[in-house]
Amino acid sequence: MARPVRCRRICFEPKYHKFAPCGEEGGEQVLLAVDEFEAVRLIDHEKRTHVQCAKQMGISRTTATEIYERARAKIADCLVNGKALCISGGHYALCDGSAGSCCGRKCKKNRSCSQDGAVGRKEAEMKKIAVTYEDGTIFQHFGHTQQFKIYEIADGKVAGSHVESTQGSGHGALAGMLSAMDVDTLVCGGIGAGAQMALAEAGIKLYGGVSGSADEAVEALLAGNLSFNPDVHCSHHEHGEHHACGEDKHGCAGSCQ
Numbered sequence: 001m002a003r004p005v006r007c008r009r010i011c012f013e014p015k016y017h018k019f020a021p022c023g024e025e026g027g028e029q030v031l032l033a034v035d036e037f038e039a040v041r042l043i044d045h046e047k048r049t050h051v052q053c054a055k056q057m058g059i060s061r062t063t064a065t066e067i068y069e070r071a072r073a074k075i076a077d078c079l080v081n082g083k084a085l086c087i088s089g090g091h092y093a094l095c096d097g098s099a100g101s102c103c104g105r106k107c108k109k110n111r112s113c114s115q116d117g118a119v120g121r122k123e124a125e126m127k128k129i130a131v132t133y134e135d136g137t138i139f140q141h142f143g144h145t146q147q148f149k150i151y152e153i154a155d156g157k158v159a160g161s162h163v164e165s166t167q168g169s170g171h172g173a174l175a176g177m178l179s180a181m182d183v184d185t186l187v188c189g190g191i192g193a194g195a196q197m198a199l200a201e202a203g204i205k206l207y208g209g210v211s212g213s214a215d216e217a218v219e220a221l222l223a224g225n226l227s228f229n230p231d232v233h234c235s236h237h238e239h240g241e242h243h244a245c246g247e248d249k250h251g252c253a254g255s256c257q
Helices: 034-045 050-057 061-081 171-180 193-201 214-223
Strands: 008-010 029-032 084-087 092-094 128-134 147-154 157-165 185-187 205-207
Touching (some): 008 050, 029 061, 034 050, 034 061, 171 193, 193 205
Parallel strands (some): 029 084, 128 185
């Protein structure tokens, strides 16, 4: 399994969360993570070197360069192809301005690691976790899941669980369904940018790119050692509505990351 991703440190969350070409509000969207925004802000706006950016974000220079190049590619895609740019999500924590922290000034009250753009919650403070579910395992495509397993959390431990049918709801309705059930955290396999933005708007923290046993994933999450992919994406919807994502022959693990 991949190592748990290190939380990237940022000074503040962006003031503006969406940019779009004039008259193209309903067009295709690109999701830029908050930590990707921070790398661009530090390197392009504040003219920091990649080494300085890495130190300020609390990551390696190689990771900082990878984040920065990925962000620039997304911005170029929007400029060249007329796509809307939405800034949300990522794997980051706001600095507390303490000695040795990112900017050395009291810029924000410290918050725990966030992956959805909302105020982060420590794993022990989660109240209700949903997992895309099929036969005991994590279903690998959020938008096609037929079930969620819902875990009630108390004192940092699983107090109870049950399975909920999605009743055939598609991508657009699933975030609303989870919000209505007071879910604050989602664990899943692949998930598209639009669904990620809907979850972020609902204040639901996302842990994507996870596979294997649903129960074991939740236990790992509560213990703080779940391996997941903060840059998860899924292109299954491009295959058409009848794509059966739960079937191994479609190679879900490879295309939903």
